[in-house]
Structure formats: structure tokens, C-alpha cells
Amino acid sequence: MTILFVITFGELTFGWSRSQKYKTYRRYQKNLKLYFLLLFIAAGLTIIPLTNIFNGQDLNGQEFWFSFFIYLVLFKLVDLISIQFNKRPIIIATRWDMGTNQRSWLDVFLALFAFLTTLFLTIHIGQKW
Numbered sequence: 552m553t554i555l556f557v558i559t560f561g562e563l564t565f566g567w568s569r570s571q572k573y574k575t576y577r578r579y580q581k582n583l584k585l586y587f588l589l590l591f592i593a594a595g596l597t598i599i600p601l602t603n604i605f606n607g608q609d610l611n612g613q614e615f616w617f618s619f620f621i622y623l624v625l626f627k628l629v630d631l632i633s634i635q636f637n638k639r640p641i642i643i644a645t646r647w648d649m650g651t652n653q654r655s656w657l658d659v660f661l662a663l664f665a666f667l668t669t670l671f672l673t674i675h676i677g678q679k680w
Contacts, residue, residue: 580630580640586623593619614677622669629661 579586597620600613633641642654643662 576626576643577640586627590620590623593623596620610677612677614673617676618669618673621672622665625665625668629665633658633661 579589596616600610600616603610603613630641633639636657637655639653641661642658
């Protein structure tokens with residue numbers, strides 16, 4: 552299950568394309584219908600562990616179902632912050648990507664913030680219940 556989450560977060564964040572134009576996160580940055588569809592699916596996935604919490608059962612590793620919803624919300628927040636300060640959407644790039652001349656230290660910080668906050672909140676949810 553952990554491998555599935557790593558692959559999904561990798562696809563949502565970095566994508567498999569080397570060009571910034573075709574990154575997966577660029578698709579749901581520009582297309583709000585797609586973003587809300589992904590957010591709706593992620594919210595639907597949170598129903599699975601919420602039923603266990605409301606029934607008084609342990610999560611038993613199901614806390615990671617919350618992580619998709621948390622990540623999508625935080626990513627949109629980080630993107631809005633980047634638009635406010637950089638006057639452009641966030642750029643998430645690895646060193647092998649093409650056309651990353653405009654990337655700033657704020658992009659790196661905000662992307663790490665979104666990913667690490669998602670990770671820590673998910674672990675916190677798992678420890679609380």
C-alpha cells in the first residue's frame with residue numbers, strides 16, 4: 552500500500568514528463584473542473600477511515616486515506632501563495648526537467664511545505680486514533 556501512495560504522490564507532484572508544460576500538477580492547476588473532481592474523489596476516500604473512527608475502531612494503517620485530500624487542499628493553498636508572491640503558479644521541478652529557469656527558492660520551500668505537512672498531519676491522525 553505504501554508503494555501505491557508513493558507512486559500516486561509522485562504522479563500528482565512531479566509527473567513523468569520532463570517538460571513543465573505536461574506535468575500532471577499543471578493540468579489540475581489550470582483546469583478547476585479536474586481539480587474539483589480529484590478533490591471529490593479524495594474526499595470520498597476519506598469516508599473509509601472516517602467510518603472506523605465513528606464506530607470507535609482503530610484505523611490500523613488507514614490514516615493514509617486522508618493524505619490525498621490534505622495534499623490537494625495544501626497544494627492549492629501553496630499555489631495561491633506562489634501566485635501572490637511570484638505572480639505565477641508554483642513550479643515543481645527536479646534537476647532533470649527542462650525549462651526550469653524561473654524556479655525560485657520560494658517554489659522549493661512551498662512544495663516541501665505541502666508535502667511534509669501532508670506527511671506529518673497524516674501521521675498525527677494515525678497516532679490520535
